[in-house]
Amino acid sequence: MYVSKTGLAVIAAAYIAVPLVLGSNNYVMSLIVASMIIGGIALAWALLGNLGGMVSFGHSAFFGVGAYVSALLTMKTGMPVFAAMLLGGVGAVVASLVMLPVLRLKGPYFALAILAYAHIFKIIATEWSSVTGGSAGLASVPRFPELMGFDLSGKIGSYLIILTVLLAFVAAYRAIRASHYGIALRAMHDSEDATRVVGVNSTLLKALMLFVSAFMTGVVGAFNVHYINFLEPDYAFSGLWVTLPIVAAIFGGYRTILGPLVGAVTVYLVDQLIFKSLIPSGHQLVLGALLVAMIIFSPGGLMPLLRKDSRRKHAAA
Amino acid sequence: MLRLEDLSVRFGGLTAVNTVSLSVGSHEVVGLVGPNGAGKTTLFNAVSGLVKPSSGRILFDSVDMLRTPLHRRARMGIGRTFQVPQPMHELTVRENLIVAQRFGTGAVDARKIDEVLDFTDLTDKAERHAATELALTELKALEVAKALATNPKLLMLDEVLAGLETNGKRRFMGMLKELHEKFAVGILIIEHDIETISNLCHRVAVLNFGELIADGTPDEVFRDPEVMKSYTGASDA
Numbered sequence: 229m230y231v232s233k234t235g236l237a238v239i240a241a242a243y244i245a246v247p248l249v250l251g252s253n254n255y256v257m258s259l260i261v262a263s264m265i266i267g268g269i270a271l272a273w274a275l276l277g278n279l280g281g282m283v284s285f286g287h288s289a290f291f292g293v294g295a296y297v298s299a300l301l302t303m304k305t306g307m308p309v310f311a312a313m314l315l316g317g318v319g320a321v322v323a324s325l326v327m328l329p330v331l332r333l334k335g336p337y338f339a340l341a342i343l344a345y346a347h348i349f350k351i352i353a354t355e356w357s358s359v360t361g362g363s364a365g366l367a368s369v370p371r372f373p374e375l376m377g378f379d380l381s382g383k384i385g386s387y388l389i390i391l392t393v394l395l396a397f398v399a400a401y402r403a404i405r406a407s408h409y410g411i412a413l414r415a416m417h418d419s420e421d422a423t424r425v426v427g428v429n430s431t432l433l434k435a436l437m438l439f440v441s442a443f444m445t446g447v448v449g450a451f452n453v454h455y456i457n458f459l460e461p462d463y464a465f466s467g468l469w470v471t472l473p474i475v476a477a478i479f480g481g482y483r484t485i486l487g488p489l490v491g492a493v494t495v496y497l498v499d500q501l502i503f504k505s506l507i508p509s510g511h512q513l514v515l516g517a518l519l520v521a522m523i524i525f526s527p528g529g530l531m532p533l534l535r536k537d538s539r540r541k542h543a544a545a
Numbered sequence: 546m547l548r549l550e551d552l553s554v555r556f557g558g559l560t561a562v563n564t565v566s567l568s569v570g571s572h573e574v575v576g577l578v579g580p581n582g583a584g585k586t587t588l589f590n591a592v593s594g595l596v597k598p599s600s601g602r603i604l605f606d607s608v609d610m611l612r613t614p615l616h617r618r619a620r621m622g623i624g625r626t627f628q629v630p631q632p633m634h635e636l637t638v639r640e641n642l643i644v645a646q647r648f649g650t651g652a653v654d655a656r657k658i659d660e661v662l663d664f665t666d667l668t669d670k671a672e673r674h675a676a677t678e679l680a681l682t683e684l685k686a687l688e689v690a691k692a693l694a695t696n697p698k699l700l701m702l703d704e705v706l707a708g709l710e711t712n713g714k715r716r717f718m719g720m721l722k723e724l725h726e727k728f729a730v731g732i733l734i735i736e737h738d739i740e741t742i743s744n745l746c747h748r749v750a751v752l753n754f755g756e757l758i759a760d761g762t763p764d765e766v767f768r769d770p771e772v773m774k775s776y777t778g779a780s781d782a
């Protein structure tokens with residue numbers, strides 16, 4: 229897969245420079261990891277929106293299911309954490325299967341139906357207490373293991389894990405978008421009938437995008453639970469796991485691959501480091517205002533804005 | 546190859562297609578004519594699966610199309626064009642054909658795509674953005690090209706010649722004639738111009754208010770006073 233020089237430099241900086249420079253600052257590292265968790269969901273959410281043409285308010289269900297599946301597998305069967313994380317993603321895909329009927333709904337009806345589904349999973353996690361621990365939740369969920377003497381459960385280790393997960397997502401997203409499925413999905417946006425009559429099974433393709441998006445979100449949920457080591461239904465299925473990513477994705481540009489990640493890191497860090505200290509309560513209001521400004525001045529989000537800017541610079545040079 | 550048996554399509558109180566029985570043989574070129582609103586496009590939509598018939602049957606190679614999902618009909622060999630060209634948005638001309646071929650046949654064959662591009666005179670425009678950078682003639686050619694890329698046995702053409710100026714029309718006619726031989730397809734074509742139909746078609750079917758009022762050779766059909774009445778009535782309107 230093609231990676232530009234700038235891309236390689238950013239990846240190298242992310243793996244080496246960030247831990248070296250910021251690694252000793254636990255507070256900043258934890259903010260960065262939190263922003264990357266939001267970024268992972270934002271990327272998965274934007275994939276569904278961009279390729280599948282669907283706006284979901286239900287991604288907290290995938291996040292929560294991924295977290296519960298991975299936590300329970302490691303706790304009850306002793307499965308290694310990384311294997312359980314992948315199965316957490318699979319669990320989220322299974323959860324998305326029950327949402328398939330709503331794929332036929334359009335626009336706001338789809339968004340509302342998927343929101344309702346998300347709530348169902350929270351109720352299950354609360355009521356099925358013999359397995360999930362009910363509303364008291366699960367404590368001491370296993371941490372990330374040691375790898376060749378390096379403890380991955382620390383801030384730096386966790387950061388490297390989520391970084392790797394996000395890079396894998398970016399690679400997968402790029403591969404899907406460039407594939408024949410990706411081209412057909414792009415075509416379906418504005419010309420669904422024309423695309424269907426040449427043999428594209430639009431329902432199947434949308435379902436596949438839902439699965440991919442659910443899988444990614446489930447893996448992020450699983451990462452998070454092993455990172456923080458506890459879980460309860462209100463937390464795991466909190467609406468924040470979908471609203472923050474939506475803000476991040478739209479802010480960064482949901483039609484681009486990197487936009488949601490850049491948006492998440494920018495929005496989260498700016499909010500926590502600057503606005504929160506300026507306006508301790510109600511600082512989210514500033515985010516809302518920023519989002520509105522972005523939608524008005526650059527509907528495509530931050531990424532097109534950055535790119536336009538660099539193009540102008542190239543032209544001037 | 547295609548057989549419609551007592552096909553009806555109703556939209557609420559409106560019967561757009563009314564108990565039509567019609568067939569198209571595997572190498573036949575059949576014209577479908579009739580005034581605006583007669584139900585011609587709706588008949589195409591029923592065959593390609595975009596609207597659900599209210600009653601009757603659609604058989605393609607003896608397979609019941611009403612039990613065949615829309616997306617599988619292209620694989621079976623049903624290709625069509627849209628009256629108002631519908632290029633796949635966001636894609637280049639070539640990508641339009643790649644999607645049509647990949648999903649309509651199950652495989653990608655770049656040589657065949659080049660051949661279709663060449664045949665439809667779109668080679669120069671292959672990398673252009675289909676929805677925004679094509680002239681009307683090219684959009685109509687792309688409609689035909691997309692259908693050809695799915696390797697059809699039956700090609701349903703919905704007013705592909707309408708709106709073209711005389712030269713473009715003549716070239717397009719030549720292409721349609723050649724296409725019938727080269728790609729060995731049966732054709733069902735909606736067209737208003739009597740001369741064009743007589744020139745191209747082995748048979749003509751006439752729809753009026755959703756009903757089939759004539760079906761025969763162009764000579765027979767265009768001599769029928771009832772047909773000519775519906776015809777002149779429509780073109781005066």
Ligand SMILES: Nc1ncnc2c1ncn2[C@@H]1O[C@H](COP(=O)(O)OP(=O)(O)O)[C@@H](O)[C@H]1O
Pocket residue numbers: 556559561579580581582583584585586587588
């Ligand atoms: N999807 C639809 N819903 C409701 N009415 C329709 C629909 N499609 C076509 N019609 C109506 O059915 C009739 C036949 O239309 P159409 O098949 O487009 O005619 P033609 O192609 O012969 O000009 C018209 O009265 C049209 O308004």
Ligand SMILES: [Mg+2]
Pocket residue numbers: 585586587628
């Ligand atoms: Mg019509």
